Structures are given as C-alpha cells and as structure tokens.
Amino acid sequence: MTKILLATRNAAKLVELRRLLEGQGIEVLGLADVAEFPEAPETGATFAENALAKARDAAAATGLPAVADDSGLAVDALGGMPGVLSARWCGRHGFDEENLQLVLGQLQDVPDERRGAKFVCAAALVVPGGKEVVVHGEWPGRLARAPRGTNGFGYDPIFVPEGEERTSAEMSPQEKDAASHRGRAMRALLPHLTALAGG
Template sequence: MRVVLATHNPHKVAEFQQIVAMTRPDLEVVGYDGPEPVEDGVTFAENALIKARAAARYTGLAAFADDSGICVDVLGGAPGIFSAYWAGQKKDAAANLELLLDQLADIADPHRTAQFVSTIALVTPGGEEHTVAGVWPGRLARTRAGENGFGYDPIFIPDGQPAGAERTAAEFSGEEKQSQSHRARAFQAFIPLLKTL
C-alpha cells in the first residue's frame, strides 16, 4: 500500500522510509511532488495538518506530514515552528544553526536546554484527521559536531547519554537516531493509526 509523505525534503522522506520499514514494511512511503501549501498555522499540529490535507487532496492517497523543529527553553520555545526559517525565508540550514549559536553565545550550559518536537498528522482520502507528537529532550552544544544529520542535529545533545561520552544527534548512527529521535517517538504513537489504513 502506498502512502504519501507531504514534504519536498528528501532527508525527511529517507528518514521516514527507514522508520516505516522497521514497523510496517508493507507500506510504501512516497514523496510528495505537488504544490507546497502555505504553512500559516501557529502550532506544529496545525502546520502538519495543512501539509497532509494538501497532499491527500492532490494525490488521492492517505497522506501524512511531519512538522517539527527545535524549541529552546531560554528563548521561550523559539525557534519552534520557525525553525526552518530562523535566519530568513531562504530555508538556509547552516545560517539557521549559526544564528541560533550566536543568540545563545552568552548563555551558560545549564540554561541551554532544548527539545526537538515532531507532530505527525494523518489525513485519509475520506477526510479523517489525526495528530500525534513526539519530544526528544536535550541541550545545545556550543559548537557543531558530526556529519550524520541535518538542520540543528550538529548542535543538539540528546539527554540520557553517559557523562563524558555525550554526542550530538549528528554523531549518532542512522539506526540510533531512527530509534530515539523526536520523529521516531512521534511515529511510535502514529503506528496504531497506520494499522487502520
């Protein structure tokens, strides 16, 4: 069975294909090639639903969409839904990361707490709508490290690692990230919905 992931981001498609393959190998996740809707929601859930609705209408398939970002506690939860555009409308991941590091330059380590948040929305061709969320807590490093990731992964240090051996999300193996990330956590809550397809 085919389901469409409402994103033009090939990194997200690959990540979701790996996650789905571990839990529902009978589902084929395909990328979305239709028009990009305006994401004018004010929450991750609203924006995920906007994308999933557009993909379901355009393709006639069940569609799911992820809206995710990094929420920094000392910034009141920002960048949040603006994570992809933090440094401007160009969606420049390197510039976004550098701006965030610059904004936190004088913040002491105990106050650099943050979390990745992912909300997944499912919209069926019949109009059913569901959302689930996953949170990956951690803190922000002062410098980037690692090549196995994108976005803010090179500065995000997930909680729960042994002291003295902490790594950024970009230093995790693909398998580690797929089992622990905010998307993986949201997807665990999403599995029961997939079983209804």
C-alpha cells in the same frame, strides 16, 4: 501494497519513514513521486496546525492517505523559539547553517546549565474522506557550544540529547530513529498506518 504519501521534498525524512515502515506492507511515496499540486505556505501557529494543513492538501490533491510532519527546535533560553520558525529562523527558508549559527550566537552568553532545548515534532495522517490523526513526539536535550558531527541535518550538529555526550549528528541513523522526536511521532502514528494496510 498500500501506498501512502509523505508530503515532503526532504529526502532525509523520506528515508527515515521508509526505514520505520520497512516490512509493514506500505509503500511510502514522496512529493516527487506524484503530480505537482499547489502547496499552501506554513502559516500555522503550532506544529500540529502546519502538519495537518500539509497532510490535508496532499490527501485532497492526490486521493492518497497522506502523512505530513512539522518539527523544529524549542530553546528554553529563547522562550521556546525558534519553534515553528526553525527552518527559516535566519529569515530565509532552508539555510540550515545560517539558522544554526544564529541560534548559537543568540546563546553565546547563556551558561551551560541554561542551554536546555528539545526537538518537537507533530505528525498528521489524513485519509481522504476519512479520519485525521495528529500525534506528537519530543526529544529533550541541550545545545552544544559548537557544531559536531556530519549525520543528520538542521540543528542536529548542536543538539545533545538527554543522557548523551554526542550530538544527534554524531549518532548513527538507527540510533537517531530510535530516539528522535520524529521517530517518536512516527511510531505513535504506526498503528494508524498499519491499520490502513490491514495490519
């Protein structure tokens, strides 16, 4: 069984990648499964820079092939923001509800037809002493006026994917995996991951 490290403490992301890699002969470990190492702050100007930095740190510290992703919400009416600042848009990291309410407040006077947005994800794979790969996934949609649904996290309760009436927080985990930005990025990474397992 090939081991790879997903450089995250986010249990939801770990579950998501394990679901995607089911039956591929790959065991996905999280940061809680390895010895602690210093993690550099996310200071990149792009999702790709942040993902690559996280994967490089994890691979160097553990000697395992490491996958990291950085993702966020890009809102048309906010000029592509919060973007790489999505997780700390309210000024503090990890306050999902405050971040979501701040975005809703900033869009209060924006008409429905101008509430376009997309989730963006960059995923990086770094193999110690070997290759580095960065792939991207995007999930276009628009923002609802109020949160709906309890699945997912972050901005999911206000994001309505293209062609949908439901928010991504009202979709099942399987539906979300099939369509989401992270799902798309991780699927683009799959051939590189299965190659590690000799698949």
